[in-house]
Amino acid sequence: MTDLLEKLYDAADLLRSAQQIVALTGAGISTESGIPDFRSPGSIWLSQPPVSFHDFINKPEARQQYWQTRHGLSSQVVRARPNAAHRALADLELRGQLLGVITQNFDGLHQDAGHQPERIIELHGTSRAAACTLCGARSSITELQGRIDKGEIDPRCPECNGFLKAATILFGQHVPEAELARAKELATDCDLFLVVGSSLKVMPAALLPRLALKHIAPLIIINLQPTSLDPLADVVIAEKAGLVLPQLVEML
Numbered sequence: 001m002t003d004l005l006e007k008l009y010d011a012a013d014l015l016r017s018a019q020q021i022v023a024l025t026g027a028g029i030s031t032e033s034g035i036p037d038f039r040s041p042g043s044i045w046l047s048q049p050p051v052s053f054h055d056f057i058n059k060p061e062a063r064q065q066y067w068q069t070r071h072g073l074s075s076q077v078v079r080a081r082p083n084a085a086h087r088a089l090a091d092l093e094l095r096g097q098l099l100g101v102i103t104q105n106f107d108g109l110h111q112d113a114g115h116q117p118e119r120i121i122e123l124h125g126t127s128r129a130a131a132c133t134l135c136g137a138r139s140s141i142t143e144l145q146g147r148i149d150k151g152e153i154d155p156r157c158p159e160c161n162g163f164l165k166a167a168t169i170l171f172g173q174h175v176p177e178a179e180l181a182r183a184k185e186l187a188t189d190c191d192l193f194l195v196v197g198s199s200l201k202v203m204p205a206a207l208l209p210r211l212a213l214k215h216i217a218p219l220i221i222i223n224l225q226p227t228s229l230d231p232l233a234d235v236v237i238a239e240k241a242g243l244v245l246p247q248l249v250e251m252l
C-alpha cells in the first residue's frame with residue numbers, strides 16, 4: 001500500500017467514527033478555485049505584504065494601496081466557484097457529521113457550496129459586504145466599489161464618518177468576539193478537528209486545533225506545506241485538498 005493510500009484509510013477511519021466534525025479552513029482550500037493564498041511559495045503577498053489595519057486608518061497612501069490590491073483580488077474572488085474540497089465538506093454536512101466550518105477565508109465559497117449559513121463561522125469577515133472601520137455598520141460592497149472605481153477617495157460612513165472598506169479583517173484588526181467565541185465552542189465540542197489549507201500561522205485561528213487536541217479530539221491536517229502542528233496530528237496529508245477530501249468522503 002502506498003503512503004498516501006495508508007493515510008487516506010487512517011483518515012477515513014477517524015472520520016467514519018466521528019459525528020461532530022469541525023473543519024478549520026484557510027486560503028489553501030480556495031487556491032483550486034483560482035484565488036491565491038498568502039504563504040505558498042511564489043505568492044505575490046510575500047513580496048507585497050497586505051495593508052495592515054493600523055496603516056489603513058493612519059495613512060492615505062495605504063488606503064490607496066488597499067483599494068488597488070482589492071481591485072485585482074476582487075475580480076478573482078467574484079469569478080471563483082466552490083471546488084471539489086468545498087463540496088466535499090458540504091457533503092459531510094449532508095451526511096449529518098459536520099458540526100461546523102470555521103473559515104479564515106472571506107471569499108464566501110463555503111456558502112456557495114451549500115452549507116447551512118449558521119454552520120459557517122467567518123473568522124476574518126467577508127468580502128461580500130462593506131463595513132465601517134469605526135462603528136462596524138454594514139453596507140453594499142458593490143455600491144462602495146462603484147464609488148471607488150469612479151475615482152472617489154476615502155469614502156466615509158454616513159453615520160459616524162469612519163473609513164469604509166470591505167468587511168474583511170486586516171492584519172492587526174480584532175477578530176469579531178462573537179465569531180471567536182463560537183469557534184472556540186466548536187473546537188471544544190467537536191469529536192474530530194480537520195484542518196484544510198491553512199499554514200496555521202495566523203492567530204487566533206491557529207489556537208483552535210490546539211484547543212480541540214486539549215479536549216482529546218483527533219486532528220487531521222490536509223495541507224500542501226508542513227505546519228507546526230503536524231507532529232501532534234493523528235494524520236497529515238500533504239496533498240491538494242480538492243483531490244483528497246472528495247476521496248475521503250467517498251470512502252465513508
Ligand code: NAD
Binds near residue numbers: 107222
Ligand atoms: P496561508 O496562505 O497562510 O496558508 C495556506 C496554506 O494552504 C499553505 O500552507 C499551503 O501550503 C496550503 N495550500 C495551498 N493550496 C492548497 C491546496 N490546494 N490543498 C491543500 N493545501 C493547500 O493561509 P491561511 O492560513 O488561511 O492564512 C492567511 C490569511 O489569508 C487568512 O487570514 C485568510 O483570511 C487570508 N486569505 C484568504 C483568502 C480567501 O478568502 N480565499 C485568500 C488569501 C488570503
